[in-house]
Amino acid sequence: MARITVDVDGMSYTHDVEPRTLLVHHLRETLGKTGTVVGCDTSNCGACTVLVDGESIKSCSVLAVQADGAEIETVEGLAAADGTMHPVQQAFHEHHGLQCGYCTPGMLMRSVCFVRENPDPSEDEVREGLKGNMCRCTGYQGIVSAVMAYSQAAGEQEAGR
Amino acid sequence: MTATSDAATDRDEQRPEIGRARLRREDARALTGRTRWTDDMTLPGMVHLSVLRSPVAHATITTLDTAPAARAPGVVGVWTGEDLPEQGAMPTAWTVSEDMKTPPYFPLSVGAVKHVGDIVAVVAAISKEAAEDALELIDVDYDELPVVVDPLAAKQEGSPLVHPDLGTNVCATWGLDSVSLGTGGDAAAAIREAESDPDQVVVRRTLRQNRITPAYIEPRSIVVDPTAEQVTMWSATQVPHIVRILMAMSQPIEEHELRVVAPDVGGGFGGKLQFTREEALVLLIARRLRVPCKYTETRSESMQSSHHARDQVQELTLAAKRDGTITALDVDLTADMGAYLGILTAGIPLLGGFMFTGIYRIPAYTFHCTDVFTNKTMTDAYRGAGKPEATFGIERMMDELAVELDLDPIEVRRRNWITPDEFPYATAAGLTYDSGNYDQATDKALEMFGYDELRAEQRRRREARDPVQLGIGVCTFVELSGLAPSRVLGGLNYGSGGWEHSSIRMLPTGKVEVVAGTTSHGQGHATAFSQIVADELGVPFDDIVLISGDTASSHKGMDTYGSRSLVVGGMAIVGAARKVVEKARPIAAHLLEASTDDLEFVGGRFSVRGTASGVTIQEVMLSTWLAHDLPEGLEPNLDADFTFDPENFSYPTGTHLAAVEVDTQTGRVTVRDYVCVQDVGVLVNPMIVDGQVHGGLTQGIAQALYEEIQYSQEGQLTSGTLADYLVPAAPDVLRYRTGTTVTEATTNTLGVKAVGETGATAAPPAIVNAVLDALRPLGVTDITMPCTPVKVWTAIHEASARTTEGAVTA
Numbered sequence: 022m023a024r025i026t027v028d029v030d031g032m033s034y035t036h037d038v039e040p041r042t043l044l045v046h047h048l049r050e051t052l053g054k055t056g057t058v059v060g061c062d063t064s065n066c067g068a069c070t071v072l073v074d075g076e077s078i079k080s081c082s083v084l085a086v087q088a089d090g091a092e093i094e095t096v097e098g099l100a101a102a103d104g105t106m107h108p109v110q111q112a113f114h115e116h117h118g119l120q121c122g123y124c125t126p127g128m129l130m131r132s133v134c135f136v137r138e139n140p141d142p143s144e145d146e147v148r149e150g151l152k153g154n155m156c157r158c159t160g161y162q163g164i165v166s167a168v169m170a171y172s173q174a175a176g177e178q179e180a181g182r
Numbered sequence: 183m184t185a186t187s188d189a190a191t192d193r194d195e196q197r198p199e200i201g202r203a204r205l206r207r208e209d210a211r212a213l214t215g216r217t218r219w220t221d222d223m224t225l226p227g228m229v230h231l232s233v234l235r236s237p238v239a240h241a242t243i244t245t246l247d248t249a250p251a252a253r254a255p256g257v258v259g260v261w262t263g264e265d266l267p268e269q270g271a272m273p274t275a276w277t278v279s280e281d282m283k284t285p286p287y288f289p290l291s292v293g294a295v296k297h298v299g300d301i302v303a304v305v306a307a308i309s310k311e312a313a314e315d316a317l318e319l320i321d322v323d324y325d326e327l328p329v330v331v332d333p334l335a336a337k338q339e340g341s342p343l344v345h346p347d348l349g350t351n352v353c354a355t356w357g358l359d360s361v362s363l364g365t366g367g368d369a370a371a372a373i374r375e376a377e378s379d380p381d382q383v384v385v386r387r388t389l390r391q392n393r394i395t396p397a398y399i400e401p402r403s404i405v406v407d408p409t410a411e412q413v414t415m416w417s418a419t420q421v422p423h424i425v426r427i428l429m430a431m432s433q434p435i436e437e438h439e440l441r442v443v444a445p446d447v448g449g450g451f452g453g454k455l456q457f458t459r460e461e462a463l464v465l466l467i468a469r470r471l472r473v474p475c476k477y478t479e480t481r482s483e484s485m486q487s488s489h490h491a492r493d494q495v496q497e498l499t500l501a502a503k504r505d506g507t508i509t510a511l512d513v514d515l516t517a518d519m520g521a522y523l524g525i526l527t528a529g530i531p532l533l534g535g536f537m538f539t540g541i542y543r544i545p546a547y548t549f550h551c552t553d554v555f556t557n558k559t560m561t562d563a564y565r566g567a568g569k570p571e572a573t574f575g576i577e578r579m580m581d582e583l584a585v586e587l588d589l590d591p592i593e594v595r596r597r598n599w600i601t602p603d604e605f606p607y608a609t610a611a612g613l614t615y616d617s618g619n620y621d622q623a624t625d626k627a628l629e630m631f632g633y634d635e636l637r638a639e640q641r642r643r644r645e646a647r648d649p650v651q652l653g654i655g656v657c658t659f660v661e662l663s664g665l666a667p668s669r670v671l672g673g674l675n676y677g678s679g680g681w682e683h684s685s686i687r688m689l690p691t692g693k694v695e696v697v698a699g700t701t702s703h704g705q706g707h708a709t710a711f712s713q714i715v716a717d718e719l720g721v722p723f724d725d726i727v728l729i730s731g732d733t734a735s736s737h738k739g740m741d742t743y744g745s746r747s748l749v750v751g752g753m754a755i756v757g758a759a760r761k762v763v764e765k766a767r768p769i770a771a772h773l774l775e776a777s778t779d780d781l782e783f784v785g786g787r788f789s790v791r792g793t794a795s796g797v798t799i800q801e802v803m804l805s806t807w808l809a810h811d812l813p814e815g816l817e818p819n820l821d822a823d824f825t826f827d828p829e830n831f832s833y834p835t836g837t838h839l840a841a842v843e844v845d846t847q848t849g850r851v852t853v854r855d856y857v858c859v860q861d862v863g864v865l866v867n868p869m870i871v872d873g874q875v876h877g878g879l880t881q882g883i884a885q886a887l888y889e890e891i892q893y894s895q896e897g898q899l900t901s902g903t904l905a906d907y908l909v910p911a912a913p914d915v916l917r918y919r920t921g922t923t924v925t926e927a928t929t930n931t932l933g934v935k936a937v938g939e940t941g942a943t944a945a946p947p948a949i950v951n952a953v954l955d956a957l958r959p960l961g962v963t964d965i966t967m968p969c970t971p972v973k974v975w976t977a978i979h980e981a982s983a984r985t986t987e988g989a990v991t992a
Binding site for chain 2: 039041049054055056057058059060061062063065066068095096097099100106110113114115117119120121122123124125126129144145147148149151152153154155156157158159160161162163164165
């Protein structure tokens with residue numbers, strides 16, 4: 022067992038974990054943060070994507086012990102405390118960027134990271150940027166539209182500052 | 183007479199919600215991570231199950247020692263098939279023929295395994311990790327047996343037998359022909375005649391449908407709590423009602439003892455319409471241990487053991503006159519069942535049997551199907567279930583006929599399709615199409631696509647011997663959707679009704695609970711159904727809530743598959759709503775001191791014709807709840823149940839056009855443009871419709887270009903993870919261009935047709951026709967799905983070698 026401390030969506034958690042425990046299982050099973058989900062066992066689907074120190078990573082490909090001391094952001098921390106949706110959530114809602122919603126947490130977290138890296142992407146760049154996240158329902162059209170709209174909204178917010 | 187889109191617009195004032203692209207009320211929970219998937223659940227005292235799966239395709243189990251595993255840390259129990267004498271055989275709902283062979287199929291295999299992933303033992307432990315560790319301590323020896331993986335080989339005399347006790351690999355044979363049905367002529371005779379008639383042509387082709395899998399993103403998960411009076415099962419299923427009934431019919435539990443809940447469910451596409459052995463196992467073990475149990479499959483397990491689909495060999499013969507008019511169609515189908523039968527497995531190819539005639543006037547038709555067993559995972563429904571396979575067959579054949587006659591592929595279709603004045607149209611396969619306008623949809627699609635310009639570009643690139651060739655593919659399709667009517671399903675020995683149920687309950691404050699027998703796994707039921715009820719009752723959209731997916735609160739239903747939620751389930755909701763209005767009418771008349779004959783109900787308000795006097799249905803509801811002043815003999819409260827069993831299926835149609843670029847040097851196919859014009863009747867929520875179309879198209883394109891479940895000759899699954907089974911990602915597909923035409927369905931009062939399966943049905947032939955259109959000048963005449971770069975490259979080089987050989991020998 023190894024003692025680790027992680028900051029998840031602004032709360033600090035210290036636990037003893039088995040060295041083999043994956044970060045996604047630590048989040049879901051120990052911390053009860055079930056907003057992040059598991060879709061595959063080969064790191065292909067991206068459903069478990071979270072931000073670790075600002076980088077989008079697939080939390081099934083990282084051991085919990087590797088995240089010791091890290092600041093982790095999940096889908097559950099995206100909306101404001103008063104419930105106001107984050108612009109990326111609003112964009113997915115307005116552009117029908119989800120159907121069953123299972124891939125959505127990973128898609129949202131990847132989109133936040135992607136737009137931070139590429140604030141003014143082309144549609145092709147958005148598609149490339151999301152290639153590690155699978156959606157079986159939407160055919161990606163709504164998702165791509167949502168991310169384009171989100172990048173615009175984020176850019177305008179930045180410009181307005 | 184077919185209504186046009188203008189008629190649909192006329193109704194809008196009466197129906198402000200229908201046709202409105204309302205944003206989904208389902209979204210907020212999913213966007214904030216507040217969904218509840220089955221695997222998210224933890225119950226007090228819960229234990230975790232893992233199952234041991236066979237690594238070999240066919241074997242007798244000679245040793246199965248679980249003792250070391252049972253002693254492992256954290257293990258609560260280990261069971262083999264022999265340790266579970268109470269387990270019942272898994273049921274097969276659809277017995278397609280009287281002599282259909284149904285192999286033994288238990289939650290835990292007994293003595294033998296029939297495919298990779300077959301279940302050998304189950305472990306219960308205090309954690310998933312402890313259960314998985316213990317699996318490795320189970321000692322199994324397999325005495326391997328000969329394996330058959332190819333369905334045509336499985337039919338041959340002397341083939342290894344998947345189930346030796348059955349004495350054959352043929353599960354069932356089934357057919358229909360237009361002579362027996364009284365719907366047309368003798369296809370065999372027509373084909374014989376065509377063969378000797380210089381004014382006719384006969385086109386024969388053998389086409390293959392690749393084996394694919396639904397690949398929903400949420401793995402299946404099951405939790406069973408046996409500790410209350412009613413055992414509760416939460417399952418990632420599309421069909422909670424069906425699971426409950428089949429569990430009671432096959433396993434040691436009575437129907438009233440079991441409640442099945444489908445909480446949030448992450449995709450289905452038919453993949454979650456099964457009653458699974460894992461569901462049965464979790465229930466059996468939970469009842470033995472008397473504690474809550476959970477099982478969640480890994481993705482690799484999902485690829486091995488949740489059902490696959492398609493996997494057919496189609497031998498097609500089409501006869502036509504030289505002007506392109508079809509005279510007969512004969513279809514001989516071999517369908518791979520895999521090793522066992524799921525609830526609908528044997529019947530899936532039959533559904534296709536009704537659809538091979540497509541949208542065409544085909545005067546003589548025969549269909550013959552052989553269902554065969556192989557040492558592979560069982561097949562069952564996947565988006566379209568039998569109909570995409572049939573549409574592929576006929577739409578590929580229409581292109582082959584066009585090539586044979588040197589006609590444009592659009593033109594050859596146009597010369598054969600059913601015209602608007604012919605509806606209702608009785609097909610040679612025995613169906614009655616209620617409405618459609620194929621010219622209208624096709625003309626619109628051609629215009630959106632820029633068909634003539636693309637053909638001109640294609641000619642230029644051919645003449646310039648461009649290494650990247652352009653191909654244009656078309657599919658004009660009709661779907662058979664909305665599985666019902668019960669009477670028709672009965673004729674097919676379907677083993678279930680096809681009706682759908684709804685209850686509508688008005689609450690004292692005027693709000694409305696809509697209970698539906700269908701369940702959503704991403705289709706937006708809560709939004710679309712609320713739109714329907716808002717129009718029917720004239721109450722605000724936000725005053726309505728949907729209750730579904732739980733057999734305790736939604737006590738009757740046939741669940742969600744086969745695009746039946748709107749066309750069957752939606753009509754049950756309409757029926758219940760209208761009953762509520764009729765129940766309110768005499769009470770409103772009483773309150774208004776008027777005669778019911780003088781009342782009109784518009785926009786949620788009963789008013790006395792020609793006066794300002796009126797009362798809303800929500801006010802009527804409060805008055806009935808108070809019940810202080812009800813007319814004599816009237817029951818308080820406004821609620822109603824309605825069960826809808828349609829008179830016919832629903833027949834969405836449309837025209838799809840694909841432009842692909844094929845790099846002849848690498849074999850890579852890129853979809854450059856995709857236009858589809860769909861006629862799905864009246865649109866309840868155009869945004870949701872578009873989303874359904876996009877998702878279906880992506881799955882259809884994926885079948886054509888990327889996805890294939892592959893087995894080695896030894897029956898090893900070689901595409902067992904998402905690393906080697908290529909589900910497309912965002913860069914693999916494009917922005918689709920969609921259009922709509924509307925011919926209202928005449929078989930339901932909303933005028934709606936179905937939409938969920940259309941994209942997956944139409945896209946595979948559109949894409950393959952386009953790939954072949956690009957490659958025909960190079961001598962390529964056929965290619966099997968998926969059209970991967972290596973397959974396309976090989977086809978080009980083999981064709982080129984043939985041409986060279988031909989030149990040498992000449």
